[in-house]
Amino acid sequence: MHKLFFHGQTLHLLPSGALYWPARKTLTVSDLHLGKSERLARRGGSLLPPYETQATLEKLDRDLEATGAETVICLGDSFDDLAAADGIEEASRLWLVRLMAGKDWTWITGNHDPGPIDLGGTHRAELKALPFTFRHIAEPQERAEISGHYHPKASLAGQSRPCFLADAARLILPAYGTYTGGLRSKDASLVTLMAKDALAILTGPRVLAIPMPR
Template identity: 40%
Template sequence: MVPVSFTLPFCGEEFVLTRSNAVYWPRERALLVADLHLEKASFFARHGQFVPPYDSRETLERVANAIRETGARRVYTLGDNFHDSSGSTRLEPHAAGMLAALTRAVDWVWITGNHDPHMEAANGGELAEEVEVNGMILRHRAQKGETRPELSGHYHPRVQLTIHRRHIRRPCAVVSHGENQTCGRMILPAFGALTGGMNAGDPAILKALQPADEIDAVVPTKERLARFPLWRRAA
């Protein structure tokens, strides 16, 4: 099971931010992953940029490992599941078999994103633009002005640190809170094997999470969840 030291309280619930960049919701036995971008390599290849074509295999293996480690019974993918809406048609047989096995093993809900708005659930699972689970809104992109608890993806946030003159960039979650630490919203790190990242303190991310009083980057380390303040409302 995922180490309890990584537990992240959020909106009256306990979530677990794993070092693989997934979020586990113990009460729902649900695994949340954002921005898989499956078949990104084959998309690039179609446009003349050749990279090793195994990104989907690697990403799906990481999903399988996260399911085993957490004991999840349901998976929610928070959009940009494929790098484009026709990505599922390009899965090579091995990766297609991996995905089909995963969607048979657990309840699987695909939430669509801006990269794959017209994708089909050709390899199993259900499709939705967004869902609400016990008062939590699960969608691809954070909506500015949203006052309900929300979990989303889209931005691929990374925290940038300088430690002993070394520049370090790590995927992170970005969590907002209202007044007196009241409920806020969370942007998940990108999960896919072939994804880049945006500075967690980028104005686009901070703007998307308004209204808020505090916004933090949260990074799982070997020992704990480390928090880094990104924005505070002026007194």
């Protein structure tokens, strides 16, 4: 875990790619892309192992248990498309409903899942929980912003790992879902968005903060 002091609050950046805000007992995850293997198969794309939704839900279950979070914010692209939300297997649907039970759960809309889903919770374009604004895609002029969308990755010693990106204005979460791919931190869209002193906090067994590779 990496502790990040951001706009007066201490945030825990977890090895899984989740963000935990202890003062608010809030767990935030981004880009779960549940149902990605089903969506690719439906559209005739490359096939992925069919257990990606289960693997993502297992990870989420562990993080909720470990943190005791009472509030959950999903930062968009929680489903790979709206049909994937409707077509989720019944066992996975029941598992997700169980995870949501008793929690204040917010679904932020993303570019893959731009409409409400029939699973309960609250649906918002963005969520303000002072001092932060939670949204799917970062807006360049914003401050105290927490977002996702880009699936950032960074390399260390030749190994690429999903990472958080952080500077004084914003925090971008890695994709939480299994088999979601990623965008290198050296990509022009991220280099332009993030300040020169931005950090990349690599996820995995050893959470490590390094200067954002450019």
